[in-house]
Structures are given as structure tokens and as C-alpha cells.
Amino acid sequence: MGIKVGVLGAKGRVGQTIVTAVNEATDLELVAEINSGDSLDALVAAGAEVVVDFTTPNAVMGNLEFCIQNGISAVVGTTGFDEERLAQVRSWLSEKDGVGVLIAPNFAISAVLTMVFAKQAARFFESAEIVELHHPNKLDAPSGTAIHTAQGIAQARKEAGMDAQPDATEQSLPGSRGADVEGIPVHAVRMSGMVAHEAVIFGTQGQTLTIKQDSYDRNSFAPGVLVGVRGIAEHPGLVIGLENYLGL
Amino acid sequence: MGIKVGVLGAKGRVGQTIVTAVNEATDLELVAEINSGDSLDALVAAGAEVVVDFTTPNAVMGNLEFCIQNGISAVVGTTGFDEERLAQVRSWLSEKDGVGVLIAPNFAISAVLTMVFAKQAARFFESAEIVELHHPNKLDAPSGTAIHTAQGIAQARKEAGMDAQPDATEQSLPGSRGADVEGIPVHAVRMSGMVAHEAVIFGTQGQTLTIKQDSYDRNSFAPGVLVGVRGIAEHPGLVIGLENYLGL
Amino acid sequence: MGIKVGVLGAKGRVGQTIVTAVNEATDLELVAEINSGDSLDALVAAGAEVVVDFTTPNAVMGNLEFCIQNGISAVVGTTGFDEERLAQVRSWLSEKDGVGVLIAPNFAISAVLTMVFAKQAARFFESAEIVELHHPNKLDAPSGTAIHTAQGIAQARKEAGMDAQPDATEQSLPGSRGADVEGIPVHAVRMSGMVAHEAVIFGTQGQTLTIKQDSYDRNSFAPGVLVGVRGIAEHPGLVIGLENYLGL
Amino acid sequence: MGIKVGVLGAKGRVGQTIVTAVNEATDLELVAEINSGDSLDALVAAGAEVVVDFTTPNAVMGNLEFCIQNGISAVVGTTGFDEERLAQVRSWLSEKDGVGVLIAPNFAISAVLTMVFAKQAARFFESAEIVELHHPNKLDAPSGTAIHTAQGIAQARKEAGMDAQPDATEQSLPGSRGADVEGIPVHAVRMSGMVAHEAVIFGTQGQTLTIKQDSYDRNSFAPGVLVGVRGIAEHPGLVIGLENYLGL
Numbered sequence: 003m004g005i006k007v008g009v010l011g012a013k014g015r016v017g018q019t020i021v022t023a024v025n026e027a028t029d030l031e032l033v034a035e036i037n038s039g040d041s042l043d044a045l046v047a048a049g050a051e052v053v054v055d056f057t058t059p060n061a062v063m064g065n066l067e068f069c070i071q072n073g074i075s076a077v078v079g080t081t082g083f084d085e086e087r088l089a090q091v092r093s094w095l096s097e098k099d100g101v102g103v104l105i106a107p108n109f110a111i112s113a114v115l116t117m118v119f120a121k122q123a124a125r126f127f128e129s130a131e132i133v134e135l136h137h138p139n140k141l142d143a144p145s146g147t148a149i150h151t152a153q154g155i156a157q158a159r160k161e162a163g164m165d166a167q168p169d170a171t172e173q174s175l176p177g178s179r180g181a182d183v184e185g186i187p188v189h190a191v192r193m194s195g196m197v198a199h200e201a202v203i204f205g206t207q208g209q210t211l212t213i214k215q216d217s218y219d220r221n222s223f224a225p226g227v228l229v230g231v232r233g234i235a236e237h238p239g240l241v242i243g244l245e246n247y248l249g250l
Numbered sequence: 251m252g253i254k255v256g257v258l259g260a261k262g263r264v265g266q267t268i269v270t271a272v273n274e275a276t277d278l279e280l281v282a283e284i285n286s287g288d289s290l291d292a293l294v295a296a297g298a299e300v301v302v303d304f305t306t307p308n309a310v311m312g313n314l315e316f317c318i319q320n321g322i323s324a325v326v327g328t329t330g331f332d333e334e335r336l337a338q339v340r341s342w343l344s345e346k347d348g349v350g351v352l353i354a355p356n357f358a359i360s361a362v363l364t365m366v367f368a369k370q371a372a373r374f375f376e377s378a379e380i381v382e383l384h385h386p387n388k389l390d391a392p393s394g395t396a397i398h399t400a401q402g403i404a405q406a407r408k409e410a411g412m413d414a415q416p417d418a419t420e421q422s423l424p425g426s427r428g429a430d431v432e433g434i435p436v437h438a439v440r441m442s443g444m445v446a447h448e449a450v451i452f453g454t455q456g457q458t459l460t461i462k463q464d465s466y467d468r469n470s471f472a473p474g475v476l477v478g479v480r481g482i483a484e485h486p487g488l489v490i491g492l493e494n495y496l497g498l
Numbered sequence: 499m500g501i502k503v504g505v506l507g508a509k510g511r512v513g514q515t516i517v518t519a520v521n522e523a524t525d526l527e528l529v530a531e532i533n534s535g536d537s538l539d540a541l542v543a544a545g546a547e548v549v550v551d552f553t554t555p556n557a558v559m560g561n562l563e564f565c566i567q568n569g570i571s572a573v574v575g576t577t578g579f580d581e582e583r584l585a586q587v588r589s590w591l592s593e594k595d596g597v598g599v600l601i602a603p604n605f606a607i608s609a610v611l612t613m614v615f616a617k618q619a620a621r622f623f624e625s626a627e628i629v630e631l632h633h634p635n636k637l638d639a640p641s642g643t644a645i646h647t648a649q650g651i652a653q654a655r656k657e658a659g660m661d662a663q664p665d666a667t668e669q670s671l672p673g674s675r676g677a678d679v680e681g682i683p684v685h686a687v688r689m690s691g692m693v694a695h696e697a698v699i700f701g702t703q704g705q706t707l708t709i710k711q712d713s714y715d716r717n718s719f720a721p722g723v724l725v726g727v728r729g730i731a732e733h734p735g736l737v738i739g740l741e742n743y744l745g746l
Numbered sequence: 747m748g749i750k751v752g753v754l755g756a757k758g759r760v761g762q763t764i765v766t767a768v769n770e771a772t773d774l775e776l777v778a779e780i781n782s783g784d785s786l787d788a789l790v791a792a793g794a795e796v797v798v799d800f801t802t803p804n805a806v807m808g809n810l811e812f813c814i815q816n817g818i819s820a821v822v823g824t825t826g827f828d829e830e831r832l833a834q835v836r837s838w839l840s841e842k843d844g845v846g847v848l849i850a851p852n853f854a855i856s857a858v859l860t861m862v863f864a865k866q867a868a869r870f871f872e873s874a875e876i877v878e879l880h881h882p883n884k885l886d887a888p889s890g891t892a893i894h895t896a897q898g899i900a901q902a903r904k905e906a907g908m909d910a911q912p913d914a915t916e917q918s919l920p921g922s923r924g925a926d927v928e929g930i931p932v933h934a935v936r937m938s939g940m941v942a943h944e945a946v947i948f949g950t951q952g953q954t955l956t957i958k959q960d961s962y963d964r965n966s967f968a969p970g971v972l973v974g975v976r977g978i979a980e981h982p983g984l985v986i987g988l989e990n991y992l993g994l
Contacts, residue, residue: 113457115370127473129937141914143917171936173887174925177922178924189922194872195873195949209464210464210937212460214459215460218691224455376690391671391674416688419686420637422686424673435688442624442625451689519951611867703965704968707960710955711953720952721953
């Protein structure tokens with residue numbers, strides 16, 4: 003007997019991965035698989051305590067309204083949440099004690115930890131740069147995760163009252179020193195064979211610290227989703243970002 | 251005007267590095283350099299608020315007694331502290347409010363952060379291994395830092411109720427899977443040209459997280475000593491380990 | 499118009515990958531897909547110049563006899579070749595000028611290059627160690643590739659008359675210094691999320707050289723197979739090992 | 747008894763390192779240390795077979811003329827050689843059979859091997875990028891070595907008739923994709939604590955190959971100088987670049 007889990011969008015590629023992950027976890031029990039067109043009532047009938055929603059911006063608000071009203075918490079990877087939607091979710095939650103909703107843009111636990119550790123380490127090192135590496139079909143450079151990580155480092159440096167990074171470069175080829183994201187150089191490599199990788203490098207006298215995240219396939223979100231499912235009972239209300247579930 | 255710092259053992263190799271680091275820090279003021287045979291009274295005359303002690307097991311207890319009694323806090327990298335000595339330091343401190351003593355076995359900030367982050371990350375990954383790399387003149391393998399890091403990971407796994415690591419190895423050459431430190435494999439590389447390096451690798455579905463520390467020379471303790479000097483006013487009493495000063 | 503290629507075992511997982519790779523290569527033309535039970539005559543009818551054989555030890559000898567007799571060269575990844583079989587292949591080839599057969603245990607071009615470069619670099623560095631990292635379902639440790647790489651390094655050191663590696667270790671935990679493969683320490687990491695990775699590290703005064711190979715999925719043999727297909731016209735007779743096709 | 751070596755500029759920082767390296771090598775014999783103002787006749791008197799010249803552009807031509815005329819070979823790290831000077835050295839050498847002169851811009855054996863291997867590997871991978879990392883006091887970006895490495899890769903790709911690298915980037919921050927050196931992206935990281943490091947990354951289907959060079963201190967030229975001293979008897983005449991001594 004474990005936490006009773008329902009999966010929304012269960013037949014999709016992401017949904018299938020989550021179904022497998024829940025089935026393999028001995029402390030979780032898969033009680034419902036819901037697909038587009040299915041009635042959500044099956045969740046109540048099955049006694050689901052938590053749902054995982056990787057569906058569509060069109061479907062997710064209806065799903066959340068139903069779940070919250072029925073006392074079911076939700077771990078949400080679906081995109082498209084703006085301030086208005088978040089306010090709506092908070093409003094629904096305000097009428098239901100003990101229900102939790104976790105909405106996160108990134109469930110890859112290694113990427114989330116990289117961001118958290120980078121913020122923690124930032125104020126101890128005068129130098130900080132990011133090198134992210136992805137497959138060559140990626141449309142944007144740098145990756146959103148790398149930009150977000152750089153912003154977190156910049157914020158931590160600012161709070162600590164740190165100076166600009168040391169850099170004596172006088173003569174350079176354009177682009178060699180990377181993109182400047184709030185003072186943090188970010189370099190993007192596009193490489194056949196790679197999937198998604200990010201290295202955050204910090205340096206100070208005589209030493210460096212490197213925090214590197216490698217995603218080897220597209221299912222790297224699953225462990226983070228399970229962290230959400232297991233932790234949601236302790237996080238009632240709306241929480242944005244898996245980092246808030248890590249107890250760090 | 252900044253924190254007034256005295257350096258004990260100022261002529262030693264380590265002391266010289268600390269003298270330089272204090273002189274270069276705009277928020278610190280070097281007010282006294284004390285060497286073997288010098289009177290400690292100069293510290294009081296100079297108004298030292300904090301001393302840094304990288305001296306000898308023979309000298310350090312006398313230094314600490316004097317400093318504490320004169321209301322001077324101390325950042326200590328000297329070795330040789332057993333429970334008896336720590337109890338003595340606590341006893342002296344109990345009679346002087348507001349004085350702090352930081353005793354740490356390792357001031358390399360990148361190594362300390364590696365240990366802290368490794369403990370934090372451990373429970374999110376079913377696999378964890380350590381590869382440490384040092385110059386070939388090192389006498390012990392694995393390094394004390396790597397063993398300590400492995401123990402921290404093992405402890406975190408135990409607290410989280412985790413199973414043993416997955417490992418289907420059936421056929422192996424002796425030693426290939428490393429040393430077993432409380433269930434965490436630790437591999438030691440000894441390599442000409444290298445100084446001191448440690449990689450902690452974590453893995454779970456579709457992804458890995460690597461926290462890597464590189465020391466490029468023997469002065470990598472200096473930034474951590476300054477973290478101690480700057481933070482000691484907020485840490486009265488006896489503190490063991492720089493990790494307690496990092497606000498993590 | 500390009501080299502006319504036939505694929506044997508075309509419906510298998512490996513065969514499918516090769517079919518796709520040949521189709522995507524503008525200088526190659528896929529003219530035949532043969533599966534178990536199909537007649538090999540289709541190869542002749544289609545004018546195949548080269549076949550790729552990733553079939554079974556049972557099927558491969560018949561395939562080779564047919565191909566050689568019909569003047570078709572073969573790139574072979576099928577296992578199970580002993581001295582007797584190799585002698586038979588040589589015998590068939592001796593009667594057909596200009597036909598080439600390439601048999602290789604490893605077509606991952608990055609792994610093959612790692613082995614070649616490791617052998618070339620070995621005599622310039624007094625220290626050499628290997629760290630290989632694989633998924634935790636692997637049954638053997640170290641990997642065959644890592645052992646083979648270590649043997650190549652050991653051979654190169656012996657030919658250069660080099661001394662044993664420097665290593666002052668006096669006190670060690672069992673296994674920490676890796677497996678000893680002819681004097682080369684080899685460390686095997688088993689890590690959830692990883693696929694197949696190998697780092698060869700060389701060190702000498704003030705510097706190290708690291709040659710690292712990462713396989714991110716099980717299709718990493720395809721580029722090496724194409725190297726074989728493109729190069730076979732220039733390598734008549736029997737060649738063992740893709741490294742002989744690299745022009746190094 | 748070994749090769750008799752004279753060191754020019756023996757009191758300089760570089761000269762001292764070479765003196766130590768020659769003294770520690772059992773197959774080499776240090777027979778003369780020459781400094782500015784000393785007569786070169788001591789080289790002849792001592793029976794020097796090879797000299798190492800890390801002196802100044804002002805001194806080196808006189809040194810070479812003397813050495814060649816006296817049948818002494820020379821390993822030269824001094825800068826300032828233009829075509830005119832090289833022609834002069836060739837002219838002197840043309841009158842003395844069996845004397846060798848090696849002039850090289852870079853004696854760090856790990857850096858030279860990185861360049862050689864990068865050229866060899868280039869045609870097997872559709873993607874190639876370079877990330878170089880140096881201390882923040884460096885004035886130029888990217889490093890000359892990284893630019894030279896990129897040019898070698900570009901040349902090898904051109905000779906193999908390869909297409910441009912795959913890169914679907916549509917939306918990017920300026921600089922994120924690095925400097926474009928003849929089609930090879932080069933990224934320069936400037937990081938406190940680091941010395942000099944270069945990673946060349948190659949990628950193709952399902953795999954990457956990384957060749958990484960780390961210099962940990964400023965003496966990393968010494969092993970390469972000894973390679974030059976030991977090999978010069980087999981390389982009469984003028985040779986530019988240590989890579990020609992590596993037997994690759």
C-alpha cells in the first residue's frame with residue numbers, strides 16, 4: 003500500500019514514462035490512467051490522492067479544478083501558466099485545506115539541483131561561467147535552463163555585494179567570451195550525439211568547483227515527478243518549482 | 251577600516267599566503283603578524299578582533315587561551331585537536347561571551363562545498379560513486395576528503411531509507427569496482443601533473459549529476475580562511491567545520 | 499549515384515539503424531535489404547558492391563562465402579570469429595582479387611579512436627589510468643574495451659622501455675587503486691542513467707591529457723559502419739579492426 | 747652516459763626548469779650552463795651534443811650560428827622567428843650534415859598531442875567545437891593554441907569534403923555560440939584558479955569524443971623539451987613544431 007496515483011495523459015510519451023515509473027516504485031500505487039476524453043470521475047472512484055498532469059494548456063485548468071474540488075493533489079508539468087492562471091489555482095486551493103499543487107517548468111532533478119547548488123555556491127567564487135551543450139536541432143541558444151541558472155548566480159552575487167568578474171581580455175574574437183547574461187558568461191555548444199548537458203564552473207584562488215548535469219535521454223523528468231508525488235502531502239497550497247520540494 | 255586581523259605563524263608558507271590574502275581584501279585590515287617566540291601581547295596592542303592560527307599542535311592551545319581571554323576570536327587550521335582539547339576550548343569560551351573559535355580540517359571552499367552538496371543530493375539518486383585524483387606522491391588512498399564525502403553520502407542514504415546501489419556486476423577484476431566505503435564505491439587515481447581533485451557522481455533515470463572540485467595549487471585554503479574571518483562575529487562559541495559558516 | 503550497399507539482417511534493431519544510416523548518406527545507395535530466409539541472389543541482381551552483416555554466427559560464414567564468390571565486399575559486425583573461421587575467410591578471399599572483408603569487434607568510432615590515440619600518447623606520459631563508466635546492468639567490470647585499451651597502453655610503454663608508473667601509496671583501502679591490467683590501473687563506475695563512457699587519463703610534469711569517449715545510445719556503431727563501407731574498396735583482403743581504416 | 751646537453755639561458759625561470767629536468771633524466775647528461783655574457787666556447791669544451799635555447803630574440807641567432815658551425819644541434823623555444831630568420835638557419839644547416847634544429851612555439855606535450863589528435867579525428871565527426879579555459883589575467887581570447895587547433899580541424903574537414911556543421915539555432919543571445927574560427931565554434935572561459943586548459947569536443951550519431959588538455963603550472967613545457975633533445979639526432983635539418991617529433 004502506498005500513495006494512490008492517477009496519471010493524466012497516460013497514453014502520451016511522457017505519460018507512459020510516468021506510468022512505468024509509478025508502477026516500478028514500491029511506495030506508490032497506480033490507481034487510474036486517464037486520457038483525453040475519459041471522465042475524471044474515475045480518479046475519485048479509484049481513490050487517487052495525487053495526480054500527475056503532463057497534458058495540454060487547454061486541458062490542465064479543467065483537470066486542476068476537478069482535482070482540487072475533490073481533494074486530490076496535483077503534480078503538473080504542463081506548460082502555459084501565466085499569472086492569471088496561477089491566481090485561479092490559488093483561489094481554488096484557498097477553499098480546500100490540505101490539497102497541494104506543484105507546477106514546475108523542469109522536473110529533471112539533476113538540472114534543478116544544479117540550479118540550486120549554483121545559487122548557493124555563487125558568493126564564494128569571484129568567477130562563474132556556464133557551458134551548456136545540446137544536440138544540434140535545438141532552436142535556442144543558450145538554453146532556458148542555462149539562462150535561468152545564470153540569473154540565479156547573478157542574483158546571489160548581487161545580494162552578496164560582489165564585484166564584476168575578473169577578466170583582463172583586451173583582444174578577442176567576437177563571441178569567444180560567450181553571451182553576457184547579467185554579467186555571467188554563458189557558452190552554448192551544439193553537438194551531434196549529445197542530448198542535454200550543463201556545466202556551471204566556479205573559480206577562486208587555486209581551485210575550481212564544477213557542477214555538471216547530463217541528461218542522456220528524454221525520460222529524465224521521471225525521478226523528479228516522483229519526488230513531487232512523494233512530497234506533495236507536506237506542501238499544501240500552490241508551489242512553483244521542484245526546488246522547493248528538495249528540503250535544501 | 252575593516253575587521254582587524256592578526257596572523258599567527260605569519261612567516262610560514264601558509265602564514266605568508268594568509269598575510270597576502272588579508273592584505274588584498276579591502277574589508278580586512280592586517281594589524282599583527284606573530285611568529286614563534288613573539289609575544290602575543292602585540293595582538294591586544296594592535297586591537298586584533300580575529301586571529302588566524304595555522305601554527306603547531308604545541309603552540310595552538312596557548313594561543314587560543316590567550317586570545318579567548320582577551321576577547322579575540324580565532325580561525326584555526328592547526329591540527330591535533332582531540333576531544334579533550336575541544337572540551338578545554340569550550341570551557342574557556344564559556345567564560346567569554348561573544349568570542350568565536352572556528353576549527354576546520356579543510357579550508358578549501360570548493361572541497362567543503364562538494365561535501366555539503368553531495369550530502370544534499372544523495373537521496374535523489376540511486377547511484378553514487380566518487381573518483382578522486384591526486385599527484386603520485388600521496389601516501390594514502392583514497393584521500394581523507396573522499397572517505398569523508400562517501401561517509402556523508404552513506405549517512406544521507408541511510409536516513410532516507412534507500413536500498414543498496416544497483417550493480418549487476420558478476421564478473422570482475424579485483425579492484426575494478428573501487429573501495430567500498432559504507433556502500434559507496436571510491437576510486438583513487440594517482441597521476442603525475444595533478445594536484446588534488448575529487449568528482450562525486452550521482453545517477454538516476456536518464457541523467458547524472460557530477461560535482462567536481464579541482465585544486466590547482468597548495469594555496470587553495472586562503473579563500474575559505476577569509477570566509478571564516480568574515481563570518482566569525484556571527485558564530486560565537488566553538489564551531490567545527492567550515493561548512494557551518496556557509497549559510498546553506 | 500554512390501556505393502551500392504546491401505544490408506543483411508535488415509529487419510533487426512541493428513539492421514534498421516544501418517538501413518537508415520545508408521539511406522541518409524548521399525554518397526551511398528541502399529540496393530538490397532536481406533533478412534533471414536531471403537535468398538542472397540538479390541544482392542547480385544541489385545548490383546550490391548558492399549554488404550553490411552550484423553547477423554548471427556550461424557549465418558555469417560554462408561553470407562561471406564556467397565559475397566566473396568560474387569565479388570561483393572563485406573563489413574561485418576557479427577561475432578564469433580575464431581582463428582579457424584578467419585583462415586577460411588582468408589582462403590576464400592585469396593581466390594578473389596579486389597574483394598575486401600572488414601571484421602571488427604567495435605564500430606563505435608569514438609571508442610576506436612580513443613584506443614588508437616591512447617596507444618599513440620602512452621609513451622609521452624609516465625602516468626596512465628582508465629576510468630570507464632557504464633549503466634549498472636553491465637555484467638563485467640572493467641569493460642572489454644577498457645581492458646583492451648589498457649593492454650594497448652601497456653604494450654606501448656613496454657616498447658618505449660618505460661618504468662613502472664609512479665605511485666607512493668603506502669596505506670590504502672582495498673580496491674581504491676583500481677584493477678591492475680598489465681600495470682595500468684583501470685577503474686569501473688556503474689551508474690544509473692549512464693550508457694557507456696571511457697576516459698583515458700595521461701599525466702606528466704605539470705599537465706594531463708584526457709581522451710574521453712561517451713556513447714549516449716545504442717546506435718553509436720552506425721558512423722563507424724559507414725567508415726567501413728566507404729573505405730573497403732581501398733582495403734582488399736581481410737582486415738581485423740576498424741582502426742586500420744582510419745588512415746592514422 | 748647519455749646525450750650531452752647544454753642549457754642556454756640557464757639562470758632564467760625556464761632555464762632552471764630545464765636544468766632540473768635534464769639532471770633528473772637518467773639518459774641525459776647536463777654538461778654546460780650558459781648565461782648571458784658567458785662564452786659559448788664552453789659548449790664545445792664540454793662536448794655538448796644538443797643545446798636547449800629559451801633565450802631572447804636578440805641572442806638566439808648568434809647562438810644558433812655558433813652551435814651549427816660547431817656541429818651542435820639545438821632545441822629552441824625562443825620566439826621571434828620570421829621567414830627571413832628561418833631561411834638563415836636553413837642556410838647554416840645546409841653546410842653542416844647531421845645537425846638538427848627544432849623550433850617550436852609550444853612544447854607542452856599534452857597541448858601538441860591535442861592538436862595532432864584533433865586533426866586526425868576531425869573527419870569522422872560532423873560536429874566539432876573547442877572550449878578553452880584560462881586564468882582571468884590572459885589578454886587574448888581565444889588562446890592562440892585554440893585558434894591553431896580550430897584551424898587544423900577546419901583544414902581536415904575541408905580536405906575530407908565535409909559539409910558545414912549541423913546547427914539549427916534560430917534564436918540566440920550574441921556570443922552564445924562562440925567565436926567562429928573557419929567554421930569551428932571556439933568558446934573561451936576565463937576563470938580564477940585555473941591555469942591553461944583546452945577541450946576539443948567531437949560529435950556524431952550517438953557519441954562524442956573529447957580530447958582535453960590541462961596545464962596545472964608553468965613548467966609544463968619541460969617534458970616536451972626532453973622529447974626534442976632525445977629525438978633531434980634522428981631529425982637533421984630544420985624542423986618547425988614538436989608534432990613532427992612524435993612519430994605519429
